[in-house]
Amino acid sequence: MATLSEKVRRIRREVLGLNRRNQQFMAHLNPAPLVALVDHKARTKDVLAEHGLPVPETLGRYAHQRDLPRLTRNVDQHNDFVLKPARGAGGEGVMVIAGRSNDRLVKASGASLHVRDVVSHAADIIAGAFSLSQSRDEALLERRLVADRVLGAFSPGGIPDVRVVVIHGVPIMAMLRLPTVASDGRANLHMGGVGVGIDLPTGRAVYAVWRDQEIALHPDNQQPLASIRIPFWSDILLMASRSADAIALGYFGIDVVIDARLGPAILEVNARPGLSIQLANHRGLRPLLARLNPQSAAGLSPAARVSLGIEIVEATERETAP
Amino acid sequence: MTDPSLAPASASKRSSRPAAALKLLTLLAALLGAAAALAQVDPPPTAGVEVFTGAGEGAAPHDKPAKLTTTYWRVELSVKVPKSQPGAHVQMLLPLSDDHQEIVSRRLDADGFRYHDELVPPNLLGIWTVAAADRIGTQIDYDVNVAIHDTVVEIPKVALADLKPSDEERIFLQASPLVQTQDPDIRRKARELIQDAHTVEEAIWALFQQTAAFVRAVPGEAKEDAAAVLRKGSGSNTGKARLLTAMMRSVGIPARLVGGLKLEDSTKKRATIAWVEARIGTAWVPFDPGGGYFGWLPTQYLALYRQDLPLIVHSASINLEYDFLVHRIRRDTAVGAAPEPTPAAKQRAAAAPVAGQLVRTTSSYVERPVASVVMIADEDVSDEVAERILAEAREAEINVVLLHAPFESRYFREQYLQRLVSNNLALIRGAHVLLVTTHDDASLYALLTLGEKEMQLGDMRIVIAGKYPDSVGRVLGAVLYRMVDAGEVALVNKPARLLGLWEMVRANVINGVPMAEEARKWNITPTVLDQRVYEDLGWWRKLVIGAWSRAVRAQVPLQALNLILVLPVIAAIIVIVRTLIGIETFGTFSPVIVALAFLTTGLQWGLAIFAVIVSIGAAVRLLLQRARLHLVARLGILIAVVAAIMAGLTVVGASFGIGPLMNVSIFPMVIMSNVIENFTSSRAQFGTREAVRLTFNTMLLAAICYVAIETTGLQSLLLSFPELLIGAILIDVGLGKWRGLRLLEYRRFLGLAEKSDRWQR
Structure with a gap:
């Protein structure tokens, strides 16, 4: 058993803290205009789509109240969809319609509502009811993603996503975020979601935390988390690497959802990814960052950067292995 | 007096003077006799026997005195009650303080009686009720120490034609069985006498002359009526007073009778005398036709009651015997007796509440003071200490005023103290020594009001005791010293006991012992500020002192400057806590402003107000969520809600006398609204737990800042050394570069x- 001072030394050596993250990465590597871009979901999607990256299909964007008749028409064309604020945070204001029953729409939660309810929700979004900092917002109509069969088994309450942290264009650490009943269907660790550390070379689960504590079984359905292996893993790593070319942030995270029909798609880009990913992986970021030379990564292709990330991880693991 | 019928005989046996006539009437007779006079007074609960005590004591008219003197007396009323049944009662009119006389203390002693008194304006009615049957007999003792002044009342110059009694004064024009205003003889005589008079004074003089000089003074009965006195051309002291009253009233001058005692040393008295008070303008002017005092009262006249009333009313079931034992006493004996203040005196001692805080005033005045000392303390001074200080002051012939009250927050303490000082400027201006003691550095600010008022205090010595670093005391003391131009400012830079400070001041005032020397005995080491000390300060320090002096002169409160200067320091503390410890809050501004608010309300109330506002506000905000309003509209509503809560808290504070609540509007509304909005949004993003945690952290951080500032006297330090702000900036710069892990991250x-x-x- 390590003494407390040994533990403290190890934490200091390995863990990336908020102070260092803010100064060394966010302040230096993330220019403000790009941060503002990724805070706007619709524009981010546009940029990613331009670079050929898969994103959930946009069915419509509504920036003004006068656009709402168009929303009514668009809603009629689809059986399931998601209506969300372009600049919302934490999943607030997201309305998920899973299907139809007669002329009524049925929400993922089972409640049924009328088309005019959807329109009035969009009006609220535009008026800024869910916008936390800005007063006006844009409503976004998206195709609904359905959880892939493999991962869906681990998240009865919502859609899981894979967070990949990309630094200097190199995917360096990843975790799977599983919604729980406690997190109210949202894959947010603060809200009570499960964070599953993913081995970067293989896409296998290596560790998991729930409320900052290690767990082995999903808290809702007792599925063994260690058996998880992320499908489309190499695709996801490549997507992460390529999105750094689309949006030139030096330090960011992408949230990838694996849709049952479409495969992986980038749901969101986050310019301030949290540090809990280290807990989920049971590894600090600093030993990895020490091996990551920005100059050597600069000229590489996306695929080469994925390889570089995997090399760095493997080299670090070899060194720390007993 | 065991039997009513024996009363006159026993009374006349006792004295060689004109016999004190006592007559006891039945309830019916009393009601008839005193109907008019009682118009203002509630009828006695179960009136039985009334004892009228007025008789005569004649004298020639006296000139107004050239020199006004004050004499001190001890008047002991004892009422012997031989046998009594439970429920029987004795009511007696008791002397009150007024411009003429001051009841310094009173002592009550009555075994087997329940006592209470009722203020029946303008009289004080003492009521003794028998608590238990008593066959042996017992005694009621009511002793007062009283200071009586020669009192000359300036008679307002009012033309007789202009005397228009107000509606309230009209009852002093009414007739009564003993004061027959409507009697044709009295009316005719009065008119005849005043026919040449133009002013009220001339008219009264004519009436007074008639009653004082042309009515022979004879021993008479207590119930001698006005018409009889006029008819006989002779009357007792009280009879003359009734006649004068009747004549005054008949010509439209409001007048009333006053019953009292003429005091003589070492005598036993039972006869009262009576004189007249006329209402002229806003003054009651005394006229005593029996004693010959026109417009003034001598020092040996003790007023017992006003109106034509019986002195004593008691149940028919008991017999009683009473007398007044009169002693002339020395001033210090009068004042030194353990005082149990009369109702009137108590009001003066309790003093007025200042913004919800009760300020107690204790004072002692002597006739010819060698010095006067004003002491202001921010704590509850125990009676024991106050007593001792007052006793020592009297002994040393020092006038002393002690103002003290406990205060909640430092900010208020400063405000209260300053208000206390402003309210007592006259007192302070006349003081030789001014002493302010607080348990923190608020004492340094209390007297700055004097500078604001541009008062020059010449050779006054000022003692400022409190907890502050010596260097801070030097700078802020110098601000005061420069502004009020005091003789000497002594700084005692640790909280000292009031008694020790007083002894230091007393020794200095009485024996000229240097304060420092006496202070050492009390383990106090004062720093004395004078011109030389000021000159020794550096140019920068002088610049600061000059700047703050200018600010105070311009009525900028230094508390405001304090709050401004401390803001960057609070911000630096928050930078430290956030980057080194890692306590997350709602932004940086919220804890800063909330900490400022705490500084004004005090910690406990600050936390309570914060919790109340945020919880009610968050509840309202959650309800608003359904309304789906615009952010700006939401904030507007929240500000309204916060404002309503604050107004409510202010009213609660006012109702219960809670000072910090009454000043709750200082609590920054907008920031509170913002905290509520932050709470709601982080609840949406991260859940209720996280939102509560962040709110709690914001509160905690504000409290940490509060404690850091309050316990270190940081505000005064910054005011004295504003260059310390550079240090705060350096901390910000240093921590801005700090990349290490936060303390809480280690735990996480x-x-x-x-x-x-x-x-x-």
């Missing part, structure tokens, strides 16, 4: 350093 990531490793490789 502790699991990562545990031996157990990943599940697989």
Whole structure:
């Protein structure tokens, strides 16, 4: 058993803290205009789509109240969809319609509502009811993603996503975020979601935390988390690497959802990814960052950067292995 | 007096003077006799026997005195009650303080009686009720120490034609069985006498002359009526007073009778005398036709009651015997007796509440003071200490005023103290020594009001005791010293006991012992500020002192400057806590402003107000969520809600006398609204737990800042050394570069350093 001072030394050596993250990465590597871009979901999607990256299909964007008749028409064309604020945070204001029953729409939660309810929700979004900092917002109509069969088994309450942290264009650490009943269907660790550390070379689960504590079984359905292996893993790593070319942030995270029909798609880009990913992986970021030379990564292709990330991880693991 | 019928005989046996006539009437007769006079007074609960005590004591008219003197008396009223049944009662009119006389203390002693008194304006009615049957007999003792002044009342110059009694004064024009205003003889005589008079004074003089000089003074009965006195051309002291009253009233001058005692040393008295008070303008002017005092009262006249009333009313079931034992006493004996203040005196001692805080005033005045000392303390001074200070002051012939009250927050303490000082400027201006003591550095600010008022205090010595660093005391003391131009400012830079400070001042005032020397005995080491000390300060310090002096002169409160200067320091503390410890809050501004608010309300109330506002506000905000309003509209509503809560808290504070609540509007509304909005949004993003945690952290951080500032006297330090702000900026710069882990991150990531490793490789 390590003494407390040994533990403290190890934490200091390995863990990336908020102070260092803010100064060394966010302040230096993330220019403000790009941060503002990724805070706007619709524009981010546009940029990613331009670079050929898969994103959930946009069915419509509504920036003004006068656009709402168009929303009514668009809603009629689809059986399931998601209506969300372009600049919302934490999943607030997201309305998920899973299907139809007669002329009524049925929400993922089972409640049924009328088309005019959807329109009035969009009006609220535009008026800024869910916008936390800005007063006006844009409503976004998206195709609904359905959880892939493999991962869906681990998240009865919502859609899981894979967070990949990309630094200097190199995917360096990843975790799977599983919604729980406690997190109210949202894959947010603060809200009570499960964070599953993913081995970067293989896409296998290596560790998991729930409320900052290690767990082995999903808290809702007792599925063994260690058996998880992320499908489309190499695709996801490549997507992460390529999105750094689309949006030139030096330090960011992408949230990838694996849709049952479409495969992986980038749901969101986050310019301030949290540090809990280290807990989920049971590894600090600093030993990895020490091996990551920005100059050597600069000229590489996306695929080469994925390889570089995997090399760095493997080299670090070899060194720390007993 | 065991039997009513024996009363006159026993009374006349006692004295060689004109016999004191006592007559006891039945209830019916009393009601008839005193109907008019009682118009203002509630009828006695179960009136039985009334004892009229007025008789005569004649004298020639006296000139107004050239020199006004004050004499001190002890008047002991004892009422012997031989046998009594439970429920029987004795009511007696008791002397009150007024411009003429001051009841310094009173002592009550009556075994087997319940006592209470009722203020029946303008009289004080003492009521003794028999508590238990008593066959042996007992005694009621009511002793007062009284200071009586020669009192000359300036007679307002009012033309007789202009005397228009107000509606309230009209009852002093009414007739009564003994004061027959409507009697044709009295009316005719009065008119005849005043026919040449133009002013009220001339008219009264004519009437007074008639009653004082042309009515022979004879021993008479207590119930001698006005018409009889006029008819006979002779009357007792009280009879003359009734006649004068009747004549005054008949010509439209409001007048009333006053019953009292003429005091003589070492005598036993039972006869009262009576004189007249006329209402002229807003003054009651005394006229005593029996004693010959026109417009003034001599020092040996003790007024017992006003109106034509019986002195004593008692149940028919008991017999009683009473007398007044009169002693002339020395001033210090009068004042030194353990005082149990009369109702009137008590009001003066309790003093007025200042913004919800009760300020107690204790004072002692002597006739010819060698010095006067004003002491202001921010704590509750025990009666014991106050007594001792007052006793020592009297002994040393020092006038002393002690103002003290406990205060909640430092900010208020400063405000209260300053208000206390402003309210007592006259007192302070006349003081030789001014002493302010607080348990923190508020004392340094209390007297700045004097500078604001541009008062020059010449050779006054000022003692400022409190907890502050010596260097701070020097600078802020110098601000005061420069502004009020005091003789000497002594700084005692640790909280000292009031008694020790007083002894230091007393020794200095009485024996000229240097304060420092006496202070050492009390383990106090004062720093004395004078011109030389000021000159020794550096140019920068002088510049600061000059700047703050200018600010105070311009009525900028230094508390405001304090709050401004302390703001960057609070911000620096928050930078430290956030980057080194890692307590997350709602932004940086919220805890800063909330901490400022705490500084004005005090910690406990600040936390309570914060919790109340945020919880009610968040509840309202959650309801608003359904309304789906615009952010700006939401904030507007929240500000309204917060404002309503604050107004409510202010009213609660006012109702219960809670000072910090009454000043709750200082609590920054907008920031509170913002905290509520932050709470709601983080609740949406991260859940209720997280939102509560962040709110709690914001509160905690504000409290940490509060404690850091309050316990270190940081505000005064910054005011004295504003250059310290550069230090705050350096801290900000240094921590802005700090990349190390936050303290709480070690705890959070502790699991990562545990031996157990990943599940697989």
